Amino acid sequence: MADAVLAAARRDIASFHALPLSHGRSIRDSRIRESYESLFGAAQLAADVSYSGTMLDSFFRPRGPLREAQRLAARGFGADATYFLSTGTSTANRVALTALTRPGGRVLADRSCHQSVHFALGGLGVEVVYAPMQRCCADCPRTFGDLPRLLETFREAVAEGRPYDTVVLSAVSYDGVRYDLPTVLAELAAAHPGVRVLVDEAWGAVHRFHPRLRPLTALHAVERLRRTASAPPLTVAVTHSAHKSMSALRQGSYLHLAGEGEARERVAQALFQHHTTSPSWPVLASLDLARLQAETEGEQLLERSLHLAQTLRTELGTDPRLSAYRTLGAEGHLTDPALLVSDDPTRVLVDIGALGITAAEFRRVLFDEYALYVARESGDAVLFHLHIGVDEATLLRLLDALRTIQRTCRTTSAALTPGASDHFIIAYPPGIPIAVPGERVCDRTLGEIDALRSDGCEIYTLHQPGVSTAAVPVPSGPPVSAAVPGVSALPAVPAVPAGRK
Known part of the structure; x- marks a missing residue:
């Protein structure tokens, strides 16, 4: 598939159909051309084509390179059939549920499923x-x-x-919880051999390609069931958001099917019903390349991810400069086999409450000051996903940032403690000290800091040991809120928001 799209991109094909942007033709003399090429590159513009049928392949009835790419993916993942989608796993879930359910049927759904599952079930005429x-x-x-x-x-x-x-099962969660699918599928099949199952493994597509992670995957569980003496006629659909864990473009998704005959026909019909008729060929080609990389390099890349995740846990648990952080989850919360769940070892959930700032503020600081992005926060915890795109250098950047943030926040917290201060506490704007070394910080001072930050000011603190000024007490005022934002401006340390607990 990737080779076919590349070959089409290299030809100077002029289209009288659609997509005037293809090959950059519609912007050749435009003022926006430079921005387009800076964002996407000339190669991306050339590869984004609108050919179908025998010119490249038919998306809904593939006979050429797309069919071969899907066949290779099915073989690599252990499915009977695999379908590529360029509109994300929300569409894949809808397609799978349309194919698996029947009007008037009964569906038992995992409450923790993605919103796409809940929305799809609501329109299928089934009892949920x-x-x-x-x-x-x-x-x-x-x-x-x-x-x-x-x-x-x-x-x-x-x-x-x-x-x-x-x-319907959500078997690899956003928060790093994995289901014991061999046990769950075996129990379902033993009770009702003809049951149809949708397993949403959106966050675990790449797990198939490492021996430590493979055993809990859905398609591996189906393979095990089929090797038993009385293999049940189980139909299982598995959806994978390839772009979440593999080297695929955003919106690239796999829909795998373990089942024959009617099941395949119903998936094909549902795909025609729900997928766009204008698929992205670059996204589809990226699914082919992602599969190839996973087969040839996946185990090595995942081994690195597992090692880096363990390194992060070890550093957080042993480095005193990281003592404000506490790992959750992978240290033994999901070890009871009766729960039928376990931790995804490539994810590290970290409590940052001891910093004195909120998880939202912490994420903002990482992004703005250190160009590091984490998406998930839950209470005082944030989630780090050590995926195959994170290397040793990236982890070192994260650890350095965490040490600096801890040092900065703890200095700021000390400065915002009631009593005699040895800090300058400055609101910007306007840049005039709220307190200088030697003055007492009291409830009224802290209330003023609260009010200034609510008005959009940033609060900076600067430690000045040895500076002596007259200690002029400020009369006490009413209590302030529990979270006092602030920003510590230590020498050579980027400013970060801080709070008081």
């Missing part, structure tokens, strides 16, 4: 029952499906003569 969720523990904010209760509910429905036709 949600299995409950559970929280990891009081110390960890993660939630996930209560799988023992889900299986109990499923078995009870079978015993009552009203089995669920379809089960």
Whole structure:
């Protein structure tokens, strides 16, 4: 697929159909050309084409390079059939559910599923029952499906003569929780062999390609079931957001199917019903390349990810310069096999509450001051995903940033403690000190800091040991809120928001 798209891009093909931007033709003499090429490059503009049928391939009835790419992907992932999508896994989930369910059928759904599953089920004319969720523990904010209760509910429905036709599982969560799919699928098949299952593994597409991660994946679990003496006629659809863990372009998604005959035909029909008729050929080509890389380099890259994730945990647990951070999850919260869940070892959930700033402020500082991005926050915790795009140098950047933020925030917190101060505390604008070394910081001072930051000011502190001024007490005022923002301006240290607990 990738070779076919590249070959088309290298030809100087003039289109009388659509996509005037292809090859940059519509912007050749435009003032926006430089911006376009700076953002996307000439190669991307040339590869974004609008050819179909025999000119490149038919998306809905592929016979050429797309068909071969999908065949190779099915072989690599262990599926009976694989479909490429260029509109994301939300579409893949809708396609899968349309194919698996029947009007009037019964669906048992994991409550923790992505919104796309909930929205799709609402329009399919099925009876939906949600299995409950559970929280990891009081110390960890993660939630996930209560799988023992889900299986109990499923078995009870079978015993009552009203089995669920379809089960939906969210098996690799955003927060790094993985389901024991070999056990869950075996239990479902034993109770009702004809059950159809959708497994949303959006965050775990690459797990297939490492021996430590592979055993819990859905398609590997199906392979194990098929090797048993009485292999059940189980139909399983698996959706993967390739761009979340593999080297694929955004919106690139795989839909894998373990099932024959009618199941394949229904998936093809549902794909035609829900996918755009203008697929992105660069996205589809990236799915082909991502599969090739995963097959040839995936184990090595994932081994690096696992090592770096463990390095991050070790550094946070042993370096006194990182003592304000506490890892959650991977240190033993999900070790009870009865829960049928375990941790994704490529993710590190970190409590940053001891810094005295909120998780949202912490994420903003990482992004603005250090060009480091984390997406997930939950309470006082943030989630670091050590995916295959994170290398040793990137982890060192993160660790350096964490040390600097800890040093800065703790200095700021000390400056904003009631009592005699040895800091300048300055609001900018206007740049006039709220307090100077030797003055007392009291509730009224802290209330003024609260009010200034609410008005958009940044608060800076500067430690000046040895500076002596007359200590002029400021009369006490009313109590202030628990979170006092501030920014510490230590020499050669970027300013970061700070708070007081």
